[in-house]
Each structure stands twice: as C-alpha cells, then as structure tokens.
Amino acid sequence: xxxxxxxxxxxxxxxxxxxxxxxxxxxxxxxxxxxxxxxxxxxxxxxxxxxxxxxxxxxxxxxxxxxxxxxxxxxxxxxxxxxxxxxxxxxxxxxxxxxxxxxxxxxxxxxxxxxxxxxxxxxxxxxxxxxxxxxxxxxxxxxxxxxxxxxxxxxxxxxxxxxxxxxxxxxxxxxxxxxxxxxxxxxxxxxxxxxxxxxxxxxxxxxxxxxxxxxxxxxxxxxxxxxxxxxxxxxxxxxxxxxxxxxxxxxxxxxxxxxxxxxxxxxxxxxxxxxxxxxxxxxxxxxxxxxxxxxxxxxxxx
Numbered sequence: 001x002x003x004x005x006x007x008x009x010x011x012x013x014x015x016x017x018x019x020x021x022x023x024x025x026x027x028x029x030x031x032x033x034x035x036x037x038x039x040x041x042x043x044x045x046x047x048x049x050x051x052x053x054x055x056x057x058x059x060x061x062x063x064x065x066x067x068x069x070x071x072x073x074x075x076x077x078x079x080x081x082x083x084x085x086x087x088x089x090x091x092x093x094x095x096x097x098x099x100x101x102x103x104x105x106x107x108x109x110x111x112x113x114x115x116x117x118x119x120x121x122x123x124x125x126x127x128x129x130x131x132x133x134x135x136x137x138x139x140x141x142x143x144x145x146x147x148x149x150x151x152x153x154x155x156x157x158x159x160x161x162x163x164x165x166x167x168x169x170x171x172x173x174x175x176x177x178x179x180x181x182x183x184x185x186x187x188x189x190x191x192x193x194x195x196x197x198x199x200x201x202x203x204x205x206x207x208x209x210x211x212x213x214x215x216x217x218x219x220x221x222x223x224x225x226x227x228x229x230x231x232x233x234x235x236x237x238x239x240x241x242x243x244x245x246x247x248x249x250x251x252x253x254x255x256x257x258x259x260x261x262x263x264x265x266x267x268x269x270x271x272x273x274x275x276x277x278x279x280x281x282x283x284x285x286x287x288x289x290x291x292x293x294x295x296x297x298x299x300x301x302x
Contacts, residue, residue, distance in 0.1 A: 004041075004044075005073070005074070005077060006037075007037050007038075007040055007041050008041070008070045008073065008074060009070075009074055010023065010027065010029070010034055010037040010038060011037070011038050011041050011049065011066070011067070011070060012067060012070050012071060012074065013026055013027055013034075014034055014038055014050070014057065015050075015057070015059060015063070015067050018056055018057055019056060019057055020032075020034040020035045020038070020057070038050065041066075045062075045066070047060075047062050048060055048062070048063070049062060049063035049066055050063055068137060068138070068140065069137075071140070075094070075283070076283070078094075079094075079283050079284065091120065091122050091284070092120045092122065092123050092283075092284040092285040092287075092288040092289075093120075093122035093123060093284070093285060094122075094123065094124065094283070094285050095123075095124040095126055095285075096123050096124065096125050096126065096142055096143070096285045096286065096289055097126045097128070097139075097140060097141045097142045097143075098125065098126070098127050098128070098141070098142065098143045098144070098145075098289065099127075099128045099129075099130065099134055099136075099139065099141045099143070099144040099145070100127070100128075100129055100144070100145035101129065101130070101131050101145065101147065101226070102129045102130065102131055102226055102228050103226060103227040103228050103231075103244070103246075103247055104145050104147070104246065104272065105127065105129035105145075106129070106228065107246050107247060107249075107250070108246055108297055109127065109145070110127075112292070112293075112296050112297075113125060113127070115292075115296070116289065116292050119288075119292070120285070120288055123285050123288070123289075128141075131225070131226050133146065136155065136275070136276070136277055137277065142276060142277075142283070142285075142286050142289075143274050143275070143276045143286060143289060143290065144274070144275050144276075145160070145272060145273070145274055145275075146272070146273055146275055147163065147244075147270050147271070147272050148270050148271065149271075150273060150275065154277075154278075155275040155276065155277060155278070156275065156276055156277070156278035157273040157274065157275045157276075158273060158274045158275075158276075158290050158293075158294060159271060159272075159273055160272045160273060160274055160293055160294060160297050161246070161271075161272050161297055162269045162270070162271055162272075163244040163245055163246055163269055163270045163271075163272055164244070164245050164265075164267065164268065164269040165242055165243065165244060165245070165265070165266070165268050165269070165270075166242070166243065166244075166245050166248065166252075166259055166262070166265065167203070167240055167241070167242045167259070167260040167261050167262075167265075168234055168240070168241055168242075168243065168248050168251070168252065168257040168258060168259060168260060169234060169237075169239070169240045169241075169257065169258055169260050170234055170235055170236070170237040170256065170257055170258070171237075171255070171256075171258060172236075172237030173234075173237040173238070173239065173240070174258060176237065177189060177190070179258070179260055180240075180260065180261060182261075182264075183203075183205045183214075183216050183261060183264050184216065186203070186216060186218050186240070187216075187219075189218075189220075189239065189240055190219075190220045190221060190222075190238065190239030190240065191203070191218035191219060191220040191239055191240050191241075191242075192220050192222050192223070192224070192230045192233050192234060192238065192239045192240065192241040193218065193220060193222075193223050193224075193230075194223065194224060194225065194226075194230070195223035195224060195225050196225060201217055201218060201219070202215040202216060202217045202218060203215065203216060203218050203242055204266035204268060205261070205264040205265070205266050206264060206265065206266045206267060207264070208263050208264060213266055220239050220240075221239075222238060222239065227243050227244060227247045228247075230243060231243060231247050231248060231251070234248075234257060235251065235256060235257065240260060244270060274290055274293055274294075276290070
C-alpha cells in the first residue's frame, strides 16, 4: 500500500527532532523503524535526504528542499481533513506567516493585528518586517506584502491599494526655512532622499495649467534606505521628504507634517499587493487574512 504521506510525516519528525531515536519517541516507533521508513523515501527519490553520523543527522540540500515541501503538503492534508470533519465553514486556525516592509508593517499592518486576532482567535500570526524581497517557499511564508510591479508570475496576488507620493515637511521646518511655492524653489531647500541606486536625485512634477510632466534636481544633506528613516528626519524638521502616502497620512491629519506643492503633484503611485503561493484550495487562515486586509486597507493612499 502506498503510504507516502505517512513516510513523509516520519521524515519531517526525524528532521525536526534531529535524530531517529528522538523522532521514534515522539511517534511511538523504534529508531530502526524510523530509519527504515526514511530510507524507503530516499530509495524512492534516488538520493540521500540526510548525512548520517553517530552523533546527529544533517539534512542534505535535497533534504532541506524536501522538508519544506513536505511540511506544506502535510499542513494541507491536515487542513483538508479539518474542513471535511467540521464543515466548509470551519474557523481559520494554525500559524499564519506574513512578511511586509518595515514601513507598511508599522503604519498599516500592526494597527490591524488586534482586530484580526479578535476575529480569528485560533490563528497564530507570525509577522516579519523586512525591506528584503523574500522567497515565500524558502522562508516558509504564507503571504508577503509587496510594492510596485510584480516580477514573480508564479505567485498569486491581491491588490490592496494604490499608494500615491506626496512631498511633506514639518511645521518646524516651515518656521525656520519657509516652504516652496513653486517646484523651482526647491533649489534652496534641503531635500531628504533615498540612497538606493534606482532613486534619482530629481523629483517629478506636473504643470497644473498644461498637464505636462517635468522633473527637477533636488539636493540635501541626508539620505535613508527606507521611508521610516526619511519620515523621522522630516518630523524632526530637517528637510522636505517625498514619501508614499501611507507613511505620512496620519502625520498630515494630525498636523505633524504638511503637504507641500500638492498643486504640482505628478500623480505617481505604486500598487501594493498581497502575494501568496496559489493553490486550488487556499488554507482558511490565508483566505481569511487576505479578505481582512482587502476590507480594512483603503484602495487608495491618502
């Protein structure tokens, strides 16, 4: 009888326990039975999954890949059985791993966490904030929030919002330096900029009379690699910053930052999506979080 799921479960237990004896204690099997089942998987695949020694087991590169996929398959089996056993309306449950940029996480995700967990108390939310674009499979992540064009066509995506750009300055900067009335006035202002390569030392504008777009060079004495840094510098009155609206919407509403040159705003925006590995039947916890985000985050930046 084909029992690949059971053998897969034994392999995962051995990998997580770091040995056949520890896995056997967990599963109620003898170490030799665990070893035999793992060897059966290796024979079927035609390659080793572990490097064996008298002291420990170490995954091979193929074993690490198989472990990641096996965990997902076993989780889907558990989910399928829960749905069948308790009905299609079963409550979302289990660990949900979500990745987002530091800025989006701070301003948009973290404020929503209490409401989501109150609505779905059986979900364990595992949230990581990083500005690095991660591989969802390698990092065992269910959902990632990404800005801009989507490059990985293998992933499914759900649009969350259009994030427009806005130039802002603090009242303290206005008091000390004044604010530009026209884009050309930026030549005498301190402009805070991003330091990554794709960022140019010029900002785009649009003539409100003709509708024609144009760019102007900007200069300043401070750089940052993300919007969190530039927002903080702007709040401290150091200069003008051009940021995504979700970074500064609350600051503008509270008067901590002032929108600048809005009549000349170029109207540029960046689409923000929730991306995930597509399946015919998404786990209930993933679908619940996607629906919650789409319903809680506005379609357009402030």
